[in-house]
Amino acid sequence: MDDEDGYFPASVAATYDESTAEMSEPGVVATTVDVLANLAGDGSALELGIGTGRIALPLADRGVQVHGIDLSRSMVARLRAKPGSDAIGVTIGDFATTKVEGTFSVAYLVFNTIMNLTTQAEQVACFRNVATHLGPGGCFVIEVMVPELRKLTAGQNVVPFHVSPTRWAFDIYDVATQATSSHYVEVVDGRGTYRSIPFRYVWPSELDLMAQLAGLRLRERWGGWSREPFTSESGKHVSVWEKPVG
Template sequence: MDDEDGYFGETVAAGYDRSAAPMFSPDAVDPAVDLLAGLAGSGPALEFGVGTGRIALPLVERGVPVHGIDMSRAMVDRLRAKPGGDRVETTIGDFATTRVAGEFTVAYLVFNTINNLTTQDAQVDCFRNAAAHLAPGGCFVVEVGVPQLRLLPPGQTAVPFTISPTQWAFDTYDVATQAMSSNYVTVVDGRAEHWSLPFRYVWPSELDLMARLAGLRLRDRWEGWSREPFTGESGRHVSIWEKTA
């Protein structure tokens, strides 16, 4: 691990777009960009965890000014090297606490990135940071999975999500602390390589309380970016909290 870049150093950044290729498809990107552009209106957007620009770059192409905060210089370097990357303003820092100049009509966190903050305090700080950047009436948007604890029988702590001849991947859960990790075992030239990322899972109701502490109120919650209804069977949600005047 690169200490400066956290868990998203050069090794991860070099293969990130390839490893997350399905999330870069138009089916995954376009509905998110449509919704965020509509919320931004004529104002600028702030992305927490901008990464390699999966969402920021198409938003800029839509005419929405975007400022991105990310701890990983290696990921941001990939963003800057892409066509249009110079049009996305970036700041290196912890998105839970790093402040940038200006007011924004929308701030957003996508693809489970809220879980990269591995303590409840850091997640609460993130909501407060988002609220501090928003103009009155502005919105904070989070896309994150619903914890899959119903898949855990008594005594089991791991849930597999990828099994192939060359890769095994599984999540582990600690229900006492809400700590979790995603673990990947990849076979390369007959040798196994292991990579693990720590997370903290969080419930929708818990996020609503964090928002309330930050002066935000829930406006909408859907299963996905195309505004499918959120139900007890939904595996993820896209939630929008609005800053009260």
């Protein structure tokens, strides 16, 4: 692991946009940005784990003032190479604890990034950190998967999520600790590469309790950015917690 960039060093940042191309489809991005812009209103937005700017850039293009926090200088360098990035402020640091100036109408964590915090204590600290940055009535939005434990077979703890002639990817779950890790194997021109990233999966109800500890309350929960109902069959959820007024 790169000490400076965590699990997103230059080698990962270089191909990050291509590897997440499905998440960058115009329709996917537009639906996400619509929700966030509506929550921001006339205020500003704070993105935790801003990365290469997949959401921040189009949100700023909508007229929302955006500030981001990210641990990886390499990912932020990719953001800075894109048109319009000069309108976005970025602070390098751990988004669970890093403070920035200003008060925000909305803060958000997308694409499972809350799970990059690999302990419950860090996830709780993130909620508390966000609460200090929100103004009254401000919202914290998280997009995260529902743990895929139903895909585990008896005696197994591995869930494949990508299989192709040259690339394999799978998650390993530890149901006792809620630790999980994603593993990537790729073979190109006869040469193989391997990398893994640790996560901590988290349940919707657990996130609600973290929000309560930070003084936030659940406002809405959907099965996706199109505001579809969240059900027992949903593979992910988009949750919105609000900081009370007064």
